[in-house]
Amino acid sequence: MSSTRKGLLLVNLGTPDAPETGAVRRYLREFLSDPRVLDIHPVGRWFLLNLIILPFRSPKSAHAYRTIWTERGSPLMVYSRGLAEAVAERLAGEYEVELAMRYGNPSLPDAVARLRARGVSDFTVMPLYPQEAPSSSGSSLARTYEVLSEPWDVPNVRAVPAFYDHPAFLDAFARVARPVITEARADHVLFSFHGVPERHVRRTDASGRHCLASGGCCDAITDANRHCYRAQCFATARELAKRLGLEPQGWSVSFQSRLGRTPWVKPYTDFVLPELAARGVKRLAVMCPAFVSDCLETLEEVALRGRDQFLASGGESLTLVPSLNADPAWADAVVRLVRESEAAATSSPAAAAAPAVPDRPG
Ligand SMILES: C=CC1=C(C)c2cc3[nH]c(cc4nc(cc5[nH]c(cc1n2)c(C)c5CCC(=O)O)C(CCC(=O)O)=C4C)c(C)c3C=C
Numbered sequence: 342m343s344s345t346r347k348g349l350l351l352v353n354l355g356t357p358d359a360p361e362t363g364a365v366r367r368y369l370r371e372f373l374s375d376p377r378v379l380d381i382h383p384v385g386r387w388f389l390l391n392l393i394i395l396p397f398r399s400p401k402s403a404h405a406y407r408t409i410w411t412e413r414g415s416p417l418m419v420y421s422r423g424l425a426e427a428v429a430e431r432l433a434g435e436y437e438v439e440l441a442m443r444y445g446n447p448s449l450p451d452a453v454a455r456l457r458a459r460g461v462s463d464f465t466v467m468p469l470y471p472q473e474a475p476s477s478s479g480s481s482l483a484r485t486y487e488v489l490s491e492p493w494d495v496p497n498v499r500a501v502p503a504f505y506d507h508p509a510f511l512d513a514f515a516r517v518a519r520p521v522i523t524e525a526r527a528d529h530v531l532f533s534f535h536g537v538p539e540r541h542v543r544r545t546d547a548s549g550r551h552c553l554a555s556g557g558c559c560d561a562i563t564d565a566n567r568h569c570y571r572a573q574c575f576a577t578a579r580e581l582a583k584r585l586g587l588e589p590q591g592w593s594v595s596f597q598s599r600l601g602r603t604p605w606v607k608p609y610t611d612f613v614l615p616e617l618a619a620r621g622v623k624r625l626a627v628m629c630p631a632f633v634s635d636c637l638e639t640l641e642e643v644a645l646r647g648r649d650q651f652l653a654s655g656g657e658s659l660t661l662v663p664s665l666n667a668d669p670a671w672a673d674a675v676v677r678l679v680r681e682s683e684a685a686a687t688s689s690p691a692a693a694a695a696p697a698v699p700d701r702p703g
């Protein structure tokens with residue numbers, strides 16, 4: 342029997358340590374210094390960051406964080422910790438589990454050091470983003486590989502792939518959403534995803550001819566757009582709409598959280614909200630399936646500012662569908678994704694037959 346100890350790193354984006362200008366500034370500096378996030382010339386990035394973004398955005402964002410901060414800290418941190426605990430319970434004796442943040446705390450080097458101290462030499466990393474983007478999962482993976490390869494002895498590493506179309510993720514989200522949408526008596530469901538600059542999507546397109554080249558380029562997953570963030574978002578929305586039994590005119594997709602003046606993937610959430618109200622939608626439910634934890638972007642941008650905008654445009658109610666957070670079905674889904682990725686990485690028939698976690702009733 343092998344004595345190799347296995348470790349699981351759950352990696353989320355990160356959040357400031359406090360809702361204060363200084364802490365937010367430190368967080369934004371680390372985040373926006375990442376060349377996969379602000380992919381411009383380093384000199385231009387330095388000027389943009391230090392002369393414009395940090396001085397103006399830090400106090401504004403700190404104020405926004407104060408509107409959602411809880412007694413236990415930032416929602417993203419609280420829910421990510423809850424998920425990591427639930428997953429650790431389920432994988433006890435099989436995997437050592439640690440939560441790490443790409444930016445801020447708990448840092449990736451600290452989480453890796455804790456796993457190594459417990460004897461882990463075989464690592465699975467799961468970026469907690471359903472759809473892949475160089476600025477989110479790509480950056481988390483790149484940094485994890487960098488940290489893991491610092492010592493002389495480089496360990497075995499495997500990554501859980503994007504799970505935008507995985508039934509375990511989709512079923513868990515639909516299960517959370519169904520009662521909320523019914524209770525809200527929603528007449529429309531908007532799937533609002535975090536956006537990315539259009540430039541990023543074009544850079545991911547190896548053919549250089551598919552992404553954003555036609556209106557329908559994200560209508561199906563094909564070989565050409567398999568790694569396109571926008572196409573994966575549309576695929577998630579189609580699958581969730583199917584599971585929720587929504588009619589074609591009863592749902593739509595949009596992209597939120599733009600930064601800067603370059604074009605981001607469209608349609609923009611803050612344009613779509615008044616358009617829906619103008620079309621006669623009264624009771625809107627918003628799902629944000631790019632986020633597995635509620636965070637600033639769901640709780641402040643959608644549930645506070647988005648709601649104000651929708652009501653001011655003639656809508657009657659906007660209900661945010663909570664994210665997966667530490668829902669037991671989501672913890673089960675994470676376990677299943679981790680076991681499946683291990684089975685796929687090893688060719689032994691026993692591993693390939695690793696049991697899936699049974700669905701919970703109800
Ligand atoms: C869901 C995946 C995410 C992608 C892709 C992503 C890309 C991306 N983000 C910015 C700029 C900002 N994002 C901010 C917050 C934020 N972003 C994500 C996720 C993705 N970002 C999350 C989960 C959060 C919330 C963090 C929290 O603490 O709750 C922020 C900070 C807040 C603010 O000032 O608005 C910025 C800035 C860019 C530029 C980008 C792609 C290029």
Ligand SMILES: [Fe+2]
Pocket residue numbers: 535598
């Ligand atoms: Fe972001």
Ligand SMILES: [Fe+2]
Pocket residue numbers: 542551552553558559566569570571572
């Ligand atoms: Fe695309």
